[in-house]
Amino acid sequence: MxxxxxxxxxxxxxxxxxxxxxxxxxxxxxxxxxxxxxxxxxxxxxxxxxxxxxxxxxxxxxxxxxxxxxxxxxxxxxxxxxxxxxxxxxxxxxxxxxxxxxxxxxxxxxxxxxxxxxxQRLLKENLVLRETFSSHLAFPKIIGKSPEMLNILEQARKVAQGKTTVLLLGESGTGKELFARAVHMLSPRKDESLITINCAAIPHDLLESELFGHEKGAFTGAIGKKIGKFELADKGTIFLDEIGDMELSLQSKLLRVLEENSLIRVGGTTRIPINVRVVAATNRGLPKLIEQKRFREDLYYRLNVFPLSIPALRERTEDIPAMVQHFVDHFAREMNKEVKPLSKNALNLLMEHPWTGNVRELQNTIERATILSDGNMILPEHLALRTRADQLTHIKEIPLEGSLHEVSSAASRMIETRMIKKVLMKTDGNKSRAAEILQVSYKTLLTKIKDYAIEKPTQT
Ligand SMILES: Nc1ncnc2c1ncn2[C@@H]1O[C@H](COP(=O)(O)OP(=O)(O)OP(=O)(O)O)[C@@H](O)[C@H]1O
Ligand SMILES: [Mg+2]
Known part of the structure; x- marks a missing residue:
C-alpha cells in the first residue's frame, strides 16, 4: 500500500x-x-x-x-x-x-x-530492467547428458517450483550462475526479475546498502535514497553469488532478513516486507569456513535447504564432446568463421586435460582455438594446452623460442600465477583481500585467476 x-x-x-x-x-x-x-x-x-x-x-x-x-x-x-x-x-x-x-x-x-x-513504478521497473538485461535473461543452454548433469537438472526443475532457498556448490567455472538462471526461469517467478549480486566483487562497506538499500544521509556519500537489490527483486529471485566471501557482520544481517522476510534500509527505521526467492552460490567450502569462524553456521543452515552440487568437468568427461561442439559452433558464428571439426588428437587432448577452470576454461580454450585455426581443422597446437600449462607452472620449461615478447609474457604469466597463488594461500582464498595485498583491482585479479586457471586453495 x-x-x-x-x-x-x-x-x-x-x-x-x-x-x-x-x-x-x-x-x-x-x-x-x-x-x-x-x-x-x-x-x-x-x-x-x-x-x-x-x-x-x-x-x-x-x-x-x-x-x-x-x-x-x-x-x-x-x-x-x-x-x-x-x-x-x-x-x-x-x-x-x-x-x-x-x-x-x-x-x-x-x-x-x-x-x-x-x-514512479515505471522508473523503478526501468531500474529492474536495466539489471535484468545485464544478465541477459534467456533460458540458459545447459549442455550435458552425463548422469550427473541429468540428475542435477532434474533436481533443479523440481526445486524451482516452490520458493525454497537453493545453494549452488561447485568449483569455479562449473556453471553455478547458469543454474541460478535456470532455477529462476523454471520457477513460477520467471516473469519477475532475477537480480544478481556478486558478494565478492563489491567492497564490504558498500555491500550492505547494495543489498538492502539506504535512506538519504545514512552515511557520507548517501546523497539520495537508494533501493537495494532485495527490494528490486521483490516477487522475483535474488542470486547471491560468492556468498562465502561475505563478511561476518553482514552475514548476521542477511540471516535476519531471510528469517523475517523483511528488511530495514541502512539508516532507516521502517521495516519493509519482501517476497524474494533466494539462490546462493559459492565455490568455497562453507563447512571449513564455519570451522574457521568465518561463516555463520546458522546462516549456512538457512541457505543449505536445498544444495545442488555441480561436479567438476573432469568428473563428467563424457559431456566434453557435446560441449566442445556447442562452443565451436558458438564461436564460429560469433567470429563469422566456418565451423571446423576437431582432429582426433585434439579431442583426445581435451578429454584428458584436468580442466581446473572447468567449463569456463574449456570455453576459453575453444575460443582461442577458433581464432588460431587457419586450416580446415582444429589441431592440438591450436588448443595451446600444453604450452599454457608449462607457462603456468614451470619457469625452466618456458621455451626460449619465438619472439621476445612471447617469451617475456610467458614468464610474466608464470610469475604472476605464482604470486597470486601464494597470496591466495595466505588469505585462504579470500579474493578481495588478496587483491588488496597485490594492489590490483578485484576485477583484474578475477580476470587473472580465470585466465591463468588458478585453483583456489580452499576448494573442497
Ligand atoms: N553445462 C553447461 N553448458 C553450457 N555452458 C556452460 C555449462 N556450464 C558452464 N557453462 C559456461 O561456462 C561459463 C562459466 O559458467 P558459470 O559462470 O555459470 O560458472 P560459475 O560456476 O558461476 O563460476 P565461478 O565460480 O567462477 O563464478 C559460462 O560462460 C557458462 O555459460
Ligand atoms: Mg559465478
Missing amino acids: ETILIVEDHEGLAKMLTQALSDAHYEVLWAKDGREGIAFIQTERLDLVVTDLKLPYKTGIDVLHAAKEHYAAMPVIIMTAHGSFDIAVKAVKEGAYDFIAKPFEPDHLLLQIEKALEK
Whole structure:
C-alpha cells in the first residue's frame, strides 16, 4: 500500500481528501502546517506528497524543497488557490510533478496521484530492467547428458517450483550462475526479475546498502535514497553469488532478513516486507569456513535447504564432446568463421586435460582455438594446452623460442600465477583481500585467476 502525505491547513478539506484517498486504498498522513509536513517527510516512508501552497510556518514551496532534497524522485502535487497560479508554475519548474487548482473534485486529484505513482513504478521497473538485461535473461543452454548433469537438472526443475532457498556448490567455472538462471526461469517467478549480486566483487562497506538499500544521509556519500537489490527483486529471485566471501557482520544481517522476510534500509527505521526467492552460490567450502569462524553456521543452515552440487568437468568427461561442439559452433558464428571439426588428437587432448577452470576454461580454450585455426581443422597446437600449462607452472620449461615478447609474457604469466597463488594461500582464498595485498583491482585479479586457471586453495 502506498503512503501519501497531505499538507493542508484547512481541516475540512484535509478530512475530505483523507477520506477519498483512504477509500482508494492509500495510506494517508495529514500534516496541518508546513513544519509538520517537513517533519513527516524526514521521518516517514512516503510515496507521494500533496501540499497546499499557503501554509502556516513554512510554505508549500519549502515542503517541495524538503521532499526533493530527501528523495529527488518523490512526486509532489501542489494545490493552489485562485491567485497563486504563478507560484504553482514556478513550483513545477522546480520539480513538482503537477499542480491542481482549488476547488477541485477529489476524483481529479486521485487521477493525478495515480498517474504520478505509475510514473514512479515505471522508473523503478526501468531500474529492474536495466539489471535484468545485464544478465541477459534467456533460458540458459545447459549442455550435458552425463548422469550427473541429468540428475542435477532434474533436481533443479523440481526445486524451482516452490520458493525454497537453493545453494549452488561447485568449483569455479562449473556453471553455478547458469543454474541460478535456470532455477529462476523454471520457477513460477520467471516473469519477475532475477537480480544478481556478486558478494565478492563489491567492497564490504558498500555491500550492505547494495543489498538492502539506504535512506538519504545514512552515511557520507548517501546523497539520495537508494533501493537495494532485495527490494528490486521483490516477487522475483535474488542470486547471491560468492556468498562465502561475505563478511561476518553482514552475514548476521542477511540471516535476519531471510528469517523475517523483511528488511530495514541502512539508516532507516521502517521495516519493509519482501517476497524474494533466494539462490546462493559459492565455490568455497562453507563447512571449513564455519570451522574457521568465518561463516555463520546458522546462516549456512538457512541457505543449505536445498544444495545442488555441480561436479567438476573432469568428473563428467563424457559431456566434453557435446560441449566442445556447442562452443565451436558458438564461436564460429560469433567470429563469422566456418565451423571446423576437431582432429582426433585434439579431442583426445581435451578429454584428458584436468580442466581446473572447468567449463569456463574449456570455453576459453575453444575460443582461442577458433581464432588460431587457419586450416580446415582444429589441431592440438591450436588448443595451446600444453604450452599454457608449462607457462603456468614451470619457469625452466618456458621455451626460449619465438619472439621476445612471447617469451617475456610467458614468464610474466608464470610469475604472476605464482604470486597470486601464494597470496591466495595466505588469505585462504579470500579474493578481495588478496587483491588488496597485490594492489590490483578485484576485477583484474578475477580476470587473472580465470585466465591463468588458478585453483583456489580452499576448494573442497
Ligand atoms: N553445462 C553447461 N553448458 C553450457 N555452458 C556452460 C555449462 N556450464 C558452464 N557453462 C559456461 O561456462 C561459463 C562459466 O559458467 P558459470 O559462470 O555459470 O560458472 P560459475 O560456476 O558461476 O563460476 P565461478 O565460480 O567462477 O563464478 C559460462 O560462460 C557458462 O555459460
Ligand atoms: Mg559465478
